[in-house]
């Protein structure tokens with residue numbers, strides 16, 4: 001053994017210790033541009049020789065960690081998670097890291113990874129996940145880098161990674177045996193310590209510090225029935241520890257809680273389409289009082305009441321309005337932020353509370369600067385993401401616990417809390433229509449056609465709506481001044497209703513066109529309407545303005561949320 005690291009007593013040898021750093025010659029791939037949330041590709045793409053290694057080396061080269069730095073590594077347990085972790089560990093050792101904290105079994109939910117990066121003040125972390133995309137040998141895999149604040153790397157880092165990936169000629173690794181990931185403890189690779197940690201404990205403790213677990217325990221003991229669906233994904237062990245062990249919920253309160261590499265052949269996206277097993281339970285006979293689900297990597301959430309769905313945009317607004325009822329937010333909120341396509345429901349609450357509300361481009365990375373600067377406490381996206389400055393990722397179980405804390409204090413159902421909210425603030429009726437796997441050219445054609453109509457649209461009367469303004473959203477970060485352009489086409493009507501068109505940055509097949517529809521309705525008598533019914537006219541206008549059917553051949557969305 002060479003090197004002068006002081007080895008802790010409990011360090012176990014992972015077989016023979018290799019210290020020779022190998023330099024492997026490689027050639028660039030031209031498709032390693034990180035999207036909305038890291039690099040996502042089909043598993044076979046990542047399995048190509050040198051593919052993962054090139055990207056990891058590009059990360060390390062762009063962040064140039066100081067010698068001995070600590071890194072966090074973990075993933076959502078999807079197919080190729082374990083193999084990827086072994087490669088990353090050997091590369092981290094060859095790139096001068098002193099320690100890597102890795103979740104037992106290679107598991108760390110995205111919010112737990114963010115929590116661990118922050119709690120142990122590490123240099124950063126690598127998260128292996130393709131979020132809500134299906135897994136398995138032909139499914140998706142993904143990798144992203146998070147910085148020391150626990151949040152996704154900002155664009156200047158992801159761009160630097162991409163640039164380096166285009167010219168890479170070699171990467172470094174240590175040819176050591178695999179680390180046994182299934183038992184906690186410390187292991188050695190070269191001079192680097194690999195600490196295999198309990199993936200749940202730090203996160204669960206953070207949740208206990210934010211919410212009134214006593215009140216929630218009492219609510220559950222009093223007969224309030226919940227059902228949490230982990231969708232065979234990473235949040236299973238977290239849900240078991242928090243709901244069953246810490247909050248005393250009965251065993252049948254959780255379902256699909258063993259993480260599987262292919263998510264049981266499902267699509268681990270918590271929405272009305274893909275979480276239908278849970279939806280059927282909440283809309284069925286003898287339904288529980290509360291239902292929730294989270295996605296592949298545990299950062300998204302869906303909230304249901306008995307026979308009732310809360311849109312993520314409304315959820316953000318309701319959490320903002322009720323934050324003071326929870327111990328973690330009893331002092332009030334600095335501000336709130338939402339992504340541009342998210343409904344303006346939170347804006348109305350912020351206005352009443354007298355706190356700022358920021359509108360950012362899609363993607364969690366834009367919230368990080370606002371939170372680091374202390375400008376916002378809560379933030380959210382229409383895509384089933386809500387979170388706060390307790391970490392720098394959105395957080396599925398956090399949102400569920402936040403809701404349970406509110407229910408425990410207000411002693412009202414999810415539906416009553418939501419309806420009272422609408423009665424007070426008015427309802428921002430909202431829906432998103434996704435058209436997946438459209439040929440890229442057709443999708444680009446729709447966007448170009450819309451942009452070409454900008455000059456003539458303002459002032460046009462379309463049914464009962466009149467176009468006020470339209471633009472391609474761009475954002476100037478109020479903290480660092482960086483500018484992000486081309487973030488989605490907005491058509492805003494004179495009454496504040498909106499249609500937004502955007503191409504997904506996370507899809508892996510063709511293009512995904514998202515159409516976001518929002519209409520504001522202050523009239524309580526209309527609040528019972530189904531969103532698709534209430535938005536029917538806007539849906540028609542969106543089809544007409546985009547020439548959707550003619551350009552894409554698509555009559556119906558693939559997914560409606």
Ligand code: G1P
Pocket residue numbers: 036037131339362363364381382383385503504505506507514
């Ligand atoms: C989607 C969501 C976006 C979210 C991202 C990562 O990105 O729309 O809100 O931040 O996944 O979970 P998109 O595919 O639209 O680029």
Ligand code: ZN
Pocket residue numbers: 110130131132295296297298299300
């Ligand atoms: Zn996710």
